[in-house]
Amino acid sequence: MDVKLYKKTGVDLSFTAPPSKSYSHRALICAALADGPSEILSPLFSDDISITCRGLSALGVELSRSDGSILVEGTGGVFPDMGEVTIDCGNSGTSLRFLTTLSLLSPSDVLLTGSRRMMERPIGGLADAIMQSGGVIRYFGEEGCPPLRISGEFIGGKVVVDASKSSQFISSLMLCGPYSDIPLEIMPKGSVASRSYIDITADVMKSFGADVVLNTDGCWEIKQGTYSSGKYHVEGDYSSASYLFATAAVCGGSVTVNNLNPASVQGDFRFLEALLCMGCSISYGESSVRVVSEGILKGIEIDMSSCPDVVQTLAAVCVFAKTRSIISGISHLKYKESDRIDAVRRMVEGCGAGFEEAGDDTIIITPGDLHGFELHPEDDHRTAMSGAVIGLGTGDVTIKDAECVSKSYPGFWDDLMEAGLLEEWF
Ligand SMILES: O=C(O)C1=C[C@@H](OP(=O)(O)O)[C@@H](O)[C@H](O)C1
Numbered sequence: 001m002d003v004k005l006y007k008k009t010g011v012d013l014s015f016t017a018p019p020s021k022s023y024s025h026r027a028l029i030c031a032a033l034a035d036g037p038s039e040i041l042s043p044l045f046s047d048d049i050s051i052t053c054r055g056l057s058a059l060g061v062e063l064s065r066s067d068g069s070i071l072v073e074g075t076g077g078v079f080p081d082m083g084e085v086t087i088d089c090g091n092s093g094t095s096l097r098f099l100t101t102l103s104l105l106s107p108s109d110v111l112l113t114g115s116r117r118m119m120e121r122p123i124g125g126l127a128d129a130i131m132q133s134g135g136v137i138r139y140f141g142e143e144g145c146p147p148l149r150i151s152g153e154f155i156g157g158k159v160v161v162d163a164s165k166s167s168q169f170i171s172s173l174m175l176c177g178p179y180s181d182i183p184l185e186i187m188p189k190g191s192v193a194s195r196s197y198i199d200i201t202a203d204v205m206k207s208f209g210a211d212v213v214l215n216t217d218g219c220w221e222i223k224q225g226t227y228s229s230g231k232y233h234v235e236g237d238y239s240s241a242s243y244l245f246a247t248a249a250v251c252g253g254s255v256t257v258n259n260l261n262p263a264s265v266q267g268d269f270r271f272l273e274a275l276l277c278m279g280c281s282i283s284y285g286e287s288s289v290r291v292v293s294e295g296i297l298k299g300i301e302i303d304m305s306s307c308p309d310v311v312q313t314l315a316a317v318c319v320f321a322k323t324r325s326i327i328s329g330i331s332h333l334k335y336k337e338s339d340r341i342d343a344v345r346r347m348v349e350g351c352g353a354g355f356e357e358a359g360d361d362t363i364i365i366t367p368g369d370l371h372g373f374e375l376h377p378e379d380d381h382r383t384a385m386s387g388a389v390i391g392l393g394t395g396d397v398t399i400k401d402a403e404c405v406s407k408s409y410p411g412f413w414d415d416l417m418e419a420g421l422l423e424e425w426f
């Protein structure tokens with residue numbers, strides 16, 4: 001499916017943010033490990049969440065979908081022997097990384113694989129940590145990337161993790177931490193990518209009753225125990241909301257997004273700070289955020305190391321700024337569903353703005369004569385949705401193979417259509 005965007009000005013719109021992908025993955029894992037049945041209320045229903053559900057079910061966890069929720073029969077951390085299990089994680093890095101440590105708790109031999117792109121996404125930092133803690137890893141393709149087979153046990157103790165390419169390595173270990181043989185201590189080696197996602201992990205674990213402490217030396221300590229089952233409500237997704245906020249910024253006008261927690265620990269909250277610095281005004285309701293813009297934007301200089309998923313959205317807004325923008329802390333964007341630094345370059349140059357790389361960590365976006373173009377998102381949902389933002393600002397932008405948004409925000413095009421922002425798909 002292709003979609004075509006036309007220029008819009010002076011919008012006055014209201015949306016409901018879809019449920020958080022990150023919270024949904026974590027809630028499912030915690031519920032699968034909990035001591036009884038749990039109900040995940042208003043989880044995200046998307047490709048990636050289906051992958052985590054299918055993965056859990058392949059490991060012997062019983063899950064069922066009821067209206068607007070997912071029921072999970074907790075295993076208490078004791079999984080049935082399912083023999084040799086293969087789990088295809090498609091394009092979902094979070095599923096693959098989280099299921100890697102979980103597989104250690106299962107008596108089954110688990111092979112984790114995925115899409116062609118997944119074979120290029122790193123897992124070495126997590127695999128090395130697992131091997132320090134009783135796990136046995138065998139790679140079937142390139143060393144340090146899926147497919148990989150996991151066997152052995154999860155002893156725990158102090159593990160040193162190189163999480164410079166992905167925070168998901170730490171989150172994966174943390175989520176299973178309460179179930180290791182001896183208490184788990186996770187010591188990051190060097191810098192940690194996308195750090196804010198670890199706060200989401202700790203937040204969900206605590207809601208399921210776990211004891212997680214970040215020591216002053218930067219080491220995460222997880223006490224042994226069992227997650228408490230129960231009802232868990234998933235909050236709205238700030239990454240998905242970023243495309244809606246960005247619409248107000250580039251078109252001018254106002255956009256309110258409901259179903260958002262103003263006190264959220266989601267790092268993508270930072271996108272709002274960026275919009276504020278660029279000249280938008282932001283106001284918060286009890287469970288909503290409103291962005292108002294006069295359509296006049298100034299460039300920004302910002303470190304996005306903790307919030308990689310809104311870099312493409314920010315770049316889409318920066319092309320409309322009157323002055324240049326410098327976005328740093330983004331070297332790990334090349335390990336995502338696509339090489340997102342290159343994706344940003346294609347978007348920015350495609351619409352006529354200037355793009356420059358300064359080392360492997362920083363990009364510079366400069367104003368240009370903007371025009372429409374055709375964008376191939378290369379199966380990256382965030383490129384497709386950010387391209388739509390540019391299209392609403394410039395007009396005449398076609399997004400090819402636009403159905404890839406189903407990874408995180410399946411209703412994106414419908415939401416734009418309902419808001420009167422999209423007339424054509426073909
Ligand atoms: O833990 C998570 O839910 C995520 C962590 C981030 O990945 P990295 O830590 O690999 O950067 C983010 O990009 C991804 O969309 C979701």
Ligand SMILES: C=C(OP(=O)(O)O)C(=O)O
Pocket residue numbers: 048091092093094095309336337382408
């Ligand atoms: C990088 C992303 O997800 P994942 O790592 O789960 O594939 C994303 O949603 O932008």
